[in-house]
Amino acid sequence: MLKYAYYPGCVAQGACRELSLSTKALAEALGIELIELKKAACCGSGTYKEDSQLLEDTVNARNIALAESLNLPLLTHCSTCQGVIGHVDERLKEAKNNDPAYLETVNGFLKKEHCSPYKGSTEVKHLLWALVGDYGLDRLADQVRYKLSGLKCAGFYGCYLLRTQDKLPYDNPFQPESLENVFRAVGATPIYYRGRTQCCGWPLSSYAKEESFKMAGTHIREAIEAGADCIVTPCPLCHLNLDSRQPEVEKVMGEKLGLPILHLPQLVALSLGIKPEKLGLSRHVVSTKSVLEKLDILGSSTPALTR
Known part of the structure; x- marks a missing residue:
């Protein structure tokens, strides 16, 4: 049975609630279990980095860490969320190997907010990739x-x-x-x-x-x-x-x-x-x-x- 940490994003919970409803209905019909990350924050849609790359990385490191704490992949159904969070995940995994001081800075901010640290132990996957590659x-x-x-x-x-x-x-x-x-x-x-x-x-x-x-x-x-x-x-x-x-x-x-x-x-x-x-x-x-x-x-x- 496939199981994911579900990141619904903002639009699908607000202006277009039908999108989250349909994702949940589809998952149920296919026997896919979704554990919704209700404490997750907005990915920023690419706007955070206009002010600060560190801000975008820290906010989304927290989102990924929420999925890591469940030992599950983070599932998005939004191309924008996938692009932003997925790219942050790639960048922080690269930092883990080549710039550990930067990752330490990110995790330092998470620690101040009593959040779990980013470990780079999971993956960020869009529903399309889950259907094609996993299911x-x-x-x-x-x-x-x-x-x-x-x-x-x-x-x-x-x-x-x-x-x-x-x-x-x-x-x-x-x-x-x-x-x-x-x-x-x-x-x-x-x-x-x-x-x-x-x-x-x-x-x-x-x-x-x-x-x-x-x-x-x-x-x-x-x-x-x-x-x-x-x-x-x-x-x-x-x-x-x-x-x-x-x-x-x-x-x-x-x-x-x-x-x-x-x-x-x-x-x-x-x-x-x-x-x-x-x-x-x-x-x-x-x-x-x-x-x-x-x-x-x-x-x-x-x-x-x-x-």
Whole structure:
């Protein structure tokens, strides 16, 4: 049985609670145990280091140490959290061997706050890597109860998941296939388009909103032109910019888009027969009705959806 220290992050517990709900529902259906790190802090989304690299390293060393105290890998379901915490983990493991004084400084701050020290004894793993590398795609395909045949899914990796860490497990950062392989495992058809590995525009949204929305709108339009029924992302921040802000994006783009955005666990969970309402699909800003209609999933009326 797979077991992880679950780091839900901020967005999935606040603005997009459906993302955490769907991750927990998926884990339960697959027999994966999640021990939630309720004392964990925000990873900082890359902003802490603008003031201090030491601050980012110390905050996230504490997050990793919480997982180490359970002797478990830290599981994220957010590309940004994975990129930030995973890179901190790489940096501190390097410091452990080559700059022990720096690691001692980090642990000194943790000690002042009565926190466990960072040891470098575990790993930081995104849900996508857990599905592909730990659970396995063949095993996942065997669990499918409702094949998502005919659904055309455009993966949106974003930037943090692929390019922040020095070592990327289970995939190629320039020509990734892990999302597309998951789509195939659950019976869906992958759609390829230019923007799938680019930034969603979220980091710009606080100071260059129009440019942020143009970036998001360009990706959505490209996915639509490629024939996608939906975009599937492993990142809550990408979900925010592509789904929650899509009406604002449409105004900037001067056109109607209306493309549903699914979080990775929502898509996979549908194939396992989990009801849409349990996955929070009704909470999305852009309606997911077209996806459910294409799959002939109408709430609890579909026999396969019994969980």
